[in-house]
Amino acid sequence: MAKRVSGQQQALARSRLQDDLIVTGEAVALEARPASVGVRTLGAALDAAAIVAAVILVLLASSPLLENLNQAQMGVVQVLTIVTIMVGSPVVxxxxxxxxxxxxxxxxxxxxxxxxxxIRFRHALVRALVGVGEIWLSFGFLAFVSGVLSRRSRRLGDILAGTYAVRVRGAERSLPPLVSPPDLAEWARTADIRSLPDGLGLAGRQFLARASAMDPQARERMGRELAAQIEPRVSPAPPWGTHPERFLAAVLVERRDREYAARLRAQERADADAAEIAKLPFGVGR
Structure with missing residues (x-):
């Protein structure tokens, strides 16, 4: 079975699996899907068009006030206007x-x-300042290349600011249902499975859902690390030679089924108690 790993390796494995999770103030983990390069390019094009339109409108509206300025002064005003709109407006x-x-x-x-x-002011400021070079001066080429090559489709401004773009519409993805390996079903039904630390069960669930799309070496390493964290909480140990992913699936499915059965029993007890209370002499309206 999987060998034990250090606390640092455990934290690293969990953080890798939770890279695309947003934890709300109520400690609820939500899966955040990074926006694709295509979506980000379209959004950037719309923003650029709006900014260019704003620059033109401002220059046209202020042209009567600038008639008395000489050519050098006019150039300074135009540059300041463009910089203010290209940098200041995105930041604000x-x-x-x-x-x-x-x-x-x-x-x-x-x-x-x-x-x-x-994000806060400093994140927006870094993104806008870097965007002058990677979006405006390079006509978006640097931002596009960075988005294609980087994880989470991040442009250079995102990398320096510590940000990334997520989908807020159409981001919901239903995870495929977990199925217990048939040869481990009997072992899992009789095994003593203790409660798992916060986030560990979620990390295992996320890993199994994404395993097929992972790099084979990273998949094997993370599977063993997660199995090594869960194995001490399961007794007896699984049959010798059990693959870590099969072990994780069997434990998580059995844990899910037990929690569901416990909720059903609790609901049945609540219904039975309500029926008893409704009987005479406690019943109202009898």
């Missing part, structure tokens, strides 16, 4: 809306911190 909008913009709202995307929390 993303800070006030906690990671939204016109393009992101249209595409159902929000920028969040790496830990899933809302």
């Amino acid at each position: 909008v993303e800070t006030l809306t906690r990671g939204l913009s016109l393009g992101k709202l249209a595409c159902g995307v929000r920028v969040v911190r790496d830990d899933g929390g809302p």
Whole structure:
């Protein structure tokens, strides 16, 4: 069976599996699906179009006031206006809306911190400053390449600011149901399975749902690490030579079934108590 691992390795395995989880203030883990490069490109294009339109409108509206300025002064005003709108407006909008913009709202995307929390002024400022080079000066080429090559489709501004974009619409994904290996079903039914630490069962569930898409070496390593954390809480040990993923599936399915059966029994007891209370002499209206 899986060998024991250090506490540092256990924390690393769990953090890898929870990379796409957002933990709310109520300690509820929500799966956050990173936005794809295509969605982010569309959102950035909409934002760029809105900013360019805003620059043109501001320059047209202020042109009567700028007629008395010489060419050098006019150039300074134009540069300051463009910089203010290209840098200042994204910073203000993303800070006030906690990671939204016109393009992101249209595409159902929000920028969040790496830990899933809302971004703040400094995150928006770093993203906007870096965006001048990677989006405007390179016409989006650097941002696109970075998004294609990086994990979570992050552009350079996201990497430096510690942020990434998540889907807020169409992000719900139903996980495939877990099925216990038939040859381990009898062992799991008779095994003593103690309660699992917070997040460990969720980490195992997420791992089994994503295992088929993982790198084979990372899949094997993480499977063994998770199995090594759960194995001390199960007695007796599984049959010798059991694959870590089969062990995880058997334990998690049996744990799920037991919790479901316990809830059914509790509901039956509550219904029986309600029926007894409704009888005479306690019944009302008899």
